[in-house]
Amino acid sequence: MTRTASKALFLALAMALGALPTSSEALSPAIPDETLIRQLIDQQTRAWNDHDATAWSKDFAPDADFVNIVGTVFSGRAEIEKRHAGIFASIFKTSQSRVTVRRLVFVGPDVAVVDMDHEVTGHSGLPPGVQNTDESGVLRTRMKYVLRKSDGKWQIVSGQNTDVKPAPKSPKK
Template sequence: MPRMRPIPAIGQARGVSSPDARDVSAVLAFVARVEETQWLRDVDGFVSLLAPQAVWTTAFGRQIVGAPAIHAFTAAVLPNLFRDFQALYDVERITFLHADVVAVNVRQIPVDAEGNRRPGEDEGRPLYILRRHDGAWRIVVAQNTTHQNEKIAAQQRAVDEATSGETHAHE
């Protein structure tokens, strides 16, 4: 039975017409395909989702340029280093930047082979920039960021402290 996925927020840049429901469905299906290729350790299937000139930045900050280089990297890590890692991909937001360009924010949830949340592992927060070419969406830029709860909370406390002084100074 397919799992229920959350409904993502949909946005659009100024001047971009409202997205068509078919485009939203196609983007959701695209991200589901990314998830599937990762689960299957399908390097060729994954790389087929990239534009030839794609730029990929890993969660650790390594930048890889071009589908051939991304293929070589993925072939080395996906079936070997990440063989025990699985993740569910939930699209949180789709922003249409142009009729043929979208930004897709994804929540990447680490799970075991049965789909149960893996405690103690950080989630990922990939951002994919997709471009439609000849009717098919392809990743042109991807940035995966590790979601670090403690550092985010510390950052927010610092922001709150910095802005609370500003509020009092203007009263």
């Protein structure tokens, strides 16, 4: 038996016995959920830096809730997108964000919680009651997302953004 014939016979036997996947989809390993979620966060960060509200909002579930930095609740992806289009056209139109995932926890096979630190620079102003976290002009926030996997796709179902207040000044002696 030739070497090529031996390989063909081995592959045929392995497939018949179920030892090898039979579809091209099964041949490529699935991307781990943590990687998919981190990619979602990276894409959202790029969308912020491009000031693209549609791309920034695309991974929110249609019925998601989002609490912004001043405590206003946006209900649904459409409202989240509309409100972000407004800030990208005004005070955050020249901003840049750097996002660090601080913690990613799976609370079930289809639910994850992500805690992130955001550093936003280049903004032209801030909402009332919000101030830069330090004298360098950096706004630091803490973002928390709850994500749900549905039909193989991760979506943000709830988000909360909280600004990090500047450290209090030391009392004068």
